[in-house]
Amino acid sequence: MQVDLLPVNHVLTVERLIDDVNSILFAKFGKQWDSRGLANRLGKQPLDAARILVKDFELPCSAEEYLELSTPMFRERWSMARRLPGASRLVKHLHAHMIPISLASNSPKANILGKLSHQPGWKDFFKVIIGGDEVKQGKPDPEIYTTVANQLGVEPDRCLVIEDSPTGVMAGKAAGMKVVAVPSLRKKDFRDQYKIADLVLSSLLDFKPETWGLPCFQDWVCNALPIEPWYVGGPVIKGFGRGSKVLGIPTANLPTAAFTKVLSECVCGIYLGWAGLSNRGVFKMVMSVGWNPYFDNDEKTVEPWLLHEFPEDFYGDELRLVVVGYIRQEANFPSLQALIERIREDGRIAECALDVAPYSDYQRDSFLTTPLLKKDGEV
Ligand code: ADP
Ligand code: RBF
Ligand code: MG
Numbered sequence: 427m428q429v430d431l432l433p434v435n436h437v438l439t440v441e442r443l444i445d446d447v448n449s450i451l452f453a454k455f456g457k458q459w460d461s462r463g464l465a466n467r468l469g470k471q472p473l474d475a476a477r478i479l480v481k482d483f484e485l486p487c488s489a490e491e492y493l494e495l496s497t498p499m500f501r502e503r504w505s506m507a508r509r510l511p512g513a514s515r516l517v518k519h520l521h522a523h524m525i526p527i528s529l530a531s532n533s534p535k536a537n538i539l540g541k542l543s544h545q546p547g548w549k550d551f552f553k554v555i556i557g558g559d560e561v562k563q564g565k566p567d568p569e570i571y572t573t574v575a576n577q578l579g580v581e582p583d584r585c586l587v588i589e590d591s592p593t594g595v596m597a598g599k600a601a602g603m604k605v606v607a608v609p610s611l612r613k614k615d616f617r618d619q620y621k622i623a624d625l626v627l628s629s630l631l632d633f634k635p636e637t638w639g640l641p642c643f644q645d646w647v648c649n650a651l652p653i654e655p656w657y658v659g660g661p662v663i664k665g666f667g668r669g670s671k672v673l674g675i676p677t678a679n680l681p682t683a684a685f686t687k688v689l690s691e692c693v694c695g696i697y698l699g700w701a702g703l704s705n706r707g708v709f710k711m712v713m714s715v716g717w718n719p720y721f722d723n724d725e726k727t728v729e730p731w732l733l734h735e736f737p738e739d740f741y742g743d744e745l746r747l748v749v750v751g752y753i754r755q756e757a758n759f760p761s762l763q764a765l766i767e768r769i770r771e772d773g774r775i776a777e778c779a780l781d782v783a784p785y786s787d788y789q790r791d792s793f794l795t796t797p798l799l800k801k802d803g804e805v
Contacts, residue, residue: 439507439508439691440507440508441461441464441690441691442691443500443503443504443506443507444461445459445461446503447496447499447500447503448496450499451492451495451496451499452483452485455485455486455487456486457483457484457485459483462482463478463479463482464610464611465611465616465619466478466482467479468590468591468592468593468610468611469532469565469566469589469590469591469592469593469594470532470564470593471532471558471564472493472532472533472534472537472558473489473490473493476489476490476492476493476496477489479492480492497537500537501540504540504541504544505544507541507544509545510608510629510630511629511630511631511653511654511693512629512630512631512632512633513630514545515630515643515645516630516633517548517551518551519635519641519643520551520635520640521551523640523641525640525641526553526578526580527551527552527553528552528553528554528555528556528574528577528578529542529552529554529555529556530554530555530556530570530571530573530574531556531557531558532557532558532564532565532570532593532594533557533558534557534558534559535555535556535557535559535560536557537557538555538557539555542555553577553578554574554577554578556570556573556574556577558570560573561573565591565593565594565596565597566593566594566596566597566600567597567600568597568598568600568601568602570597571585571587571597571598571600571601571603572601575601575603582601582602582603583602583603583604585601585603585604586603586604586605586606586638586640587601587603587604587605587606588605588606588608588630588633589605589606589607589608589623590607590608590609590610591610591611592611592616592619592620595607595619595620595622595623596622599622599623604624604638605622605623605624605625606623606624606625606626606627606633606638607620607623607625607626607627608626608627608628608629608630608633609626612628612690612694614717614724625637627755628693628694628695628716628755628756629693629694629695629755631651631653631693631695631752631755632695632754632755647751647779647782647784647785648775648778648779648782648785649753649775649778649779650698650751650752650753650775650776650779650785651751651752651753652750652751652784652785653697653749653750653751653752655699655748655749655750655788655791656692656748656749657746657747657748657749657793658680658728658746658747658749659680659744659745659746659747659793660680660681660744660745661680661681661742661743661744661745662678662679662680662740662741662742662743662745663679663680663681663741664679664741665677665679665727665729666679666721666723668721669729669731672762673762673765673766673769674766675731675766675769675770675773676731677713677714677729677730677731678701678729678730678731678732678740678745679727679728679729680727680728680730680745680747682725682726682727682728689715689726689728690726692715692728693715693752694715694716694717694726694755694756695714695715695716695752695753695754695755695756696712696713696714696715696752696753696754696755696756696772697712697713697714697715697749697750697751697752697753698710698711698712698713698749698750698751698753698772698775698776698779698780698785699711699713699730699747699748699749699750699751699780699785699788700747700748700750700780700788700789700791700794701730701732701745701746701747701794702745702746702747702748702793702794702795703732703740703743703744703745703746704743704744704745705743706736706740706743708789708794708795709732709733709734710732710733710734710776710777710780711730711731711732711733711747711776712730712731712733712753712769712772712773712775712776713728713729713730713731713747713749714727714728714729714756714769715727715728715729715756716756717756718756719756719757719758720757720758720759720762720765728747730745730747731769731773733773733776733777746793746794746795746796748788748791748793748794750784750785750788751776751779751785753772753775753776754772
């Protein structure tokens, strides 16, 4: 039986908005957009990024023309942009504790303000906002960050920068600031480009303010962080053949080829939630999303361990997951035993937390038990 995968329920990521705009524009130029080359453009000033794009795809227009056409299309779409997981929580927390925060981007100031206008209250969170058009040199030059520090009246070595691009990380370090990188370029190949950061995180969910002398978050519940739930499902497929055999912990792998885009947008890490298994019921689960650093996989996988003893395998069964809490980022371990012990600890955390609100509320989510819709809409 051919089963369609169910995508994660979110508004569009910035990557998707870029795909949308470029697909439309490229078609007008008789070209095919294929998302390649983000690493060359990320964090650059718009005109530089457009020049690279025009050259890489041999577009029959100038960089200026590309910007003239694309800018209004992006403007129409910013209201649909998804915030990075953990972003809202972080700025609200810092603002509530009266820690001055600023926004420094290579985008022109007008674009920044346009984007911010779709996030209620956000503009007021930032004491200083600097656009790439307000400095002589954009990132990777430190000017944008030194300007921020000047306007805040704070020494650079008292500033902490959070950056997603290698260009930005360079700018922050060159300004003499501490830099935490949350890479937008998530593939292994780009790891080296973030090396000069003081710390690299998989997502803002892993940001621990106390590491930097800032007040810690108080929103963890039962050793996990409640998150906006996300939904994913598909037939259980064969994995690497080592869950039960090597670790003694079976993980019901989901196929990833069919939803690479969706998966590339999920934050890597260890999560807890509920699993619905066709004809068998709803069970607690704890899972890893990512590259399994201990095994250094080449593929990003989704691997739920259902906290229940089953008498047999269930390959091919439809599995539904509602992911409701975040436990930690994926890690490497000095030994297999250490990895196993940590996964068992994750299992205990999930077992306890899922009995408690808000995690327990989702046990009855209809997504877990709704029969699959076939293509023609028939159940
Ligand atoms: P694979 O490498 O093929 O994923 P694993 O050793 O990880 O194999 O075992 C996973 C398989 O074991 C699942 O696909 C499922 O059929 C079965 N299984 C049995 N009990 C469980 C459980 N509690 N959680 C997840 N999968 C289980
Ligand atoms: N693999 C890692 O390399 N690092 C981890 O931190 C990690 N954490 C996990 C947590 C849970 C709850 C589960 C179920 C798996 C985790 N794994 C981790 C993945 C494990 O390596 C994988 O399931 C096996 O390799 C089987 O494919
Ligand atoms: Mg497995």
